[in-house]
Amino acid sequence: MYAVRRWWDRNGIRLGLISLALGSAWLIRQTQGGLIYEVYRGLAQPFVQQTPQVEQSKDPKVLELEQRLVELESQNRQLQELLGYVEKHPSGGTVAPVIGRSADHWWQQVILGRGSKDGIQIGAIVSGDGGIVGRVVQVTPNTSRVLLISDPTSQVGVTISRSRNMGYIRGQAANRVIMEFFDKVPDVRPGDVVSTSSYSQIFPAGLPVGIVESVNLNKSPAPEAVVALSAPISRLEWVIVSPNPKAGAAELSSHTDLDPNHKNQLESASGVASAEDRP
Amino acid sequence: MIDLTRWHPTARQALNWGVTVGSVLLCLLVLPTRFPGMALLDVGPNWLLIWVVAWSINRTVFEGATAGLILGWLQDGMSSPNPTHALSLVVVGALTARLQKQRYIQEDFISIALIVFGMAVLAETITAIQFSLQTIGTASANQHLGKIWLYHQRIALTSAILSSLWAPAVYYPLNRWWEHMAEFEQPQA
Numbered sequence: 001m002y003a004v005r006r007w008w009d010r011n012g013i014r015l016g017l018i019s020l021a022l023g024s025a026w027l028i029r030q031t032q033g034g035l036i037y038e039v040y041r042g043l044a045q046p047f048v049q050q051t052p053q054v055e056q057s058k059d060p061k062v063l064e065l066e067q068r069l070v071e072l073e074s075q076n077r078q079l080q081e082l083l084g085y086v087e088k089h090p091s092g093g094t095v096a097p098v099i100g101r102s103a104d105h106w107w108q109q110v111i112l113g114r115g116s117k118d119g120i121q122i123g124a125i126v127s128g129d130g131g132i133v134g135r136v137v138q139v140t141p142n143t144s145r146v147l148l149i150s151d152p153t154s155q156v157g158v159t160i161s162r163s164r165n166m167g168y169i170r171g172q173a174a175n176r177v178i179m180e181f182f183d184k185v186p187d188v189r190p191g192d193v194v195s196t197s198s199y200s201q202i203f204p205a206g207l208p209v210g211i212v213e214s215v216n217l218n219k220s221p222a223p224e225a226v227v228a229l230s231a232p233i234s235r236l237e238w239v240i241v242s243p244n245p246k247a248g249a250a251e252l253s254s255h256t257d258l259d260p261n262h263k264n265q266l267e268s269a270s271g272v273a274s275a276e277d278r279p
Numbered sequence: 280m281i282d283l284t285r286w287h288p289t290a291r292q293a294l295n296w297g298v299t300v301g302s303v304l305l306c307l308l309v310l311p312t313r314f315p316g317m318a319l320l321d322v323g324p325n326w327l328l329i330w331v332v333a334w335s336i337n338r339t340v341f342e343g344a345t346a347g348l349i350l351g352w353l354q355d356g357m358s359s360p361n362p363t364h365a366l367s368l369v370v371v372g373a374l375t376a377r378l379q380k381q382r383y384i385q386e387d388f389i390s391i392a393l394i395v396f397g398m399a400v401l402a403e404t405i406t407a408i409q410f411s412l413q414t415i416g417t418a419s420a421n422q423h424l425g426k427i428w429l430y431h432q433r434i435a436l437t438s439a440i441l442s443s444l445w446a447p448a449v450y451y452p453l454n455r456w457w458e459h460m461a462e463f464e465q466p467q468a
Contacts, residue, residue: 018345021345021349022345022348025348028352029352029355029356032356033353036307036308036356036357037311040311043308099311101313101321102358103311104354104357104358104359104364105403105434105437106406106430107358152426
């Protein structure tokens, strides 16, 4: 008894401190570092530009194309309504500053300076200038963490806009992603536009992703194409976060990005391995 | 400079812990940043690893491993808990404490940088092994393994170079502080 008491007198405080440190570390781990990111955001706030820079001088050609695009989009919506095919379009977005990058080397993430107070929810779509960049995987009141599509674990079902050939993209930790096709002989050539496909369970269909840079049809087990992402992933400053109509589905089956039925069908047809999307 | 000798030992102890916890917090807050000059190929120094090495170098294996566990959990919270960072940092802490520094290496900037270099490579390798174990059993394991280890080469080298270059920035002030504190403890013990 005396020995125990003496040991306690000598090591009690140390033991208490160690368990306190372990306890708080575990707490921070379970809360996904929310507190730390809040502090980080507070410190980073003064360095963030208050308004995103908008390029004023737009090419007349670009303006013309934009107007034609709006026209075509509304026509498309009318036709879809006539067909009775109604899908909720992502509407309204929050502009958020990028205040940090991933806290370790194996994940391609960015930290945004807006969170649940501004209406951002887990699963929201994040897009930059030119295309999607990722989706929100965690939110705190004032920050949110985004898993980029360039992350090796991030796999998204996509399609070639011109020929409707399906496949999925796999991140490569850079501004390029690899697209694997489900077909053995896809109709694809450099310059083709790649957008998210309707098989994707995480992203709504039709969002721009990038442009095909080169094609390797002899690749085994499936033909591959290198896709250059249209958003400048490595130097993002401002992004637009828009609510995701598929967010519920994405949470329910967050492990596969492809519709199971279609996936099985496609896999048996082409022998492509499963495409997983880890949250 | 405040005269710490006149402080009550408990207050001094509290200050010591405060400084230690504060330095960890500082390392955590630097993690998501990529200041120019601190990043190569979008990979920054592994600040928590530098901290664990600085802590463990003059301490016991148990203390090193505990610090590794705590900081590993913290990094889990900051990025992703799967696979855990705690394993690699525990190994780093324990191994650094085990190193027979007195016999083989002198304690200076160069040897600290060297230890951090080796430990950074080790830590990234352990993470890569954890990723590999996760993919084993899936259909396309072969394909994934190749990618993981290709990526590992890049990360391990970049992280090791940057971490070892920045190691003195964490090690020097912290070590000075701890030595300063140890001087107070000495006469009483």
